[in-house]
Amino acid sequence: MPEGIIVKALSGYYYVQDENGGEPVQCRGRGIFKKRGESPLVGDRVAYSETDNGEGTVEAIHSRSSQLVRPPVANADLAVLVFSVVRPELNLGLLDKFLVHIEHVGLDALIVFTKLDRIPDGEEGERILRDVAEAEALYSSIGYQVLKTSAHRGEGLDELRAALAGHINVLAGQSGVGKSSLVNALVPGLRLETNEISDKLGRGKHTTRHVELILLAGGGYMADTPGFSQLDFNELGIDEIGTCFREFAERSSSCKFRGCTHTHEPQCAVLEAKEQGLIAVSRYDNYVAFMTEWKENKRRY
Known part of the structure; x- marks a missing residue:
């Protein structure tokens, strides 16, 4: 039975890319998946059977x-967190x-700064x-790979x-930062719809409406997605936000109190590191802002 990866899900069909390449096979899912409460996802590695009409079934x-x-x-x-350096500004x-949410779901992150050619x-x-150089130095020191690009x-x-x-x-990244332009530049012949920043709104429009994996020449896949647009902290506990800051997590075991919030407790290793200049003020201030947002969300709901 052939195997492959689901590269697109649309209107009840799953498009499976064979491991040997070629055109994706349009498949339906087996009825047993629905009975089990399962649903195939883009990115799933699957076994499938082929039918006489050239389509298939995810088995x-x-x-x-x-x-x-x-x-x-x-x-x-x-x-891949894409942030432009101009229009919109970094x-x-x-x-x-974004990094908190990525750390929470257990993925590694690559930071990509775009639109270098637009710098006036x-x-x-x-x-x-200067701002870009400082940001590159900061996030590299934390352990993230940072790349600067111009599509x-x-x-x-x-x-x-x-x-x-x-x-x-x-x-992932906010609208208008050049995600589709970047993917178009990476995959010759691909023409994802792009949208310039609106002068009236100061932001771009979302142009991607479904999840699709795009095969890259280097052997990987890129999911050009409409997701990550609603970033809130409802699914996180207050103790989880600190663990999603890498430089906090590596020091929290040295805090005096278990469950330290790193905001006011005595003998807090994170606060001490901030005072010593070992943790960036911008990162700490954003952490405090996220904690405040989390508390406000909990009161609201």
Whole structure:
């Protein structure tokens, strides 16, 4: 029985890419999945049978290494967080919020700064370059790989292809940062719909409406997804937010109190590290903001 990976789910059909390549086979799922409360997901590795009309049936779903609810993707292992340096400007608060959610679901993260070709000349451009250099140094020191790219000029694309190879990658970032342009540059001949930033709204429109895995030349897959648009902390406990900051997690075992919130407790290793300059003020301030948001959400619900 042939095996493959589901690269698209649409209108009740599952499109299975054979492990040997070629055109995906349009399949239906077995009725037994519904009875069991199971549902095949994009990214699932499956066994399927072929029918006489050239279509197929998903017969078995292999065990998953990971499962995301939003976006619904199985077996993803790397989140590619795309942030532009201009229009919209680099937003470290939003980047940290994405990183908390990525750490919570157990994926590794790759940070990609885009639109380097849009940096203006003069003082504004110099300020942007300084901000980008500082952000690159900060997140690299925490343990994240950071790449700088320009889809239009082809800058950084070879490094990005190498980082994506062998992974099921989930593409994430706010609208208008150039995600689709980046994927179009990575996959020659692909033409994902792109959308420039609206001058009226100051942000882009969502152009991706379903989850689909795109085969990359380096051997990995990229999930161009409409997900990760609603980032809230309802599914996290207050003690989990701190564990999703890598530099906090590695120090929390040295705090005096178990369950330390790292906000006011005496002999808190995280607060001490912040005072010593070992934890960035921006990261700590964002952590406190996220804790406050979590408390407000709990009061609301």
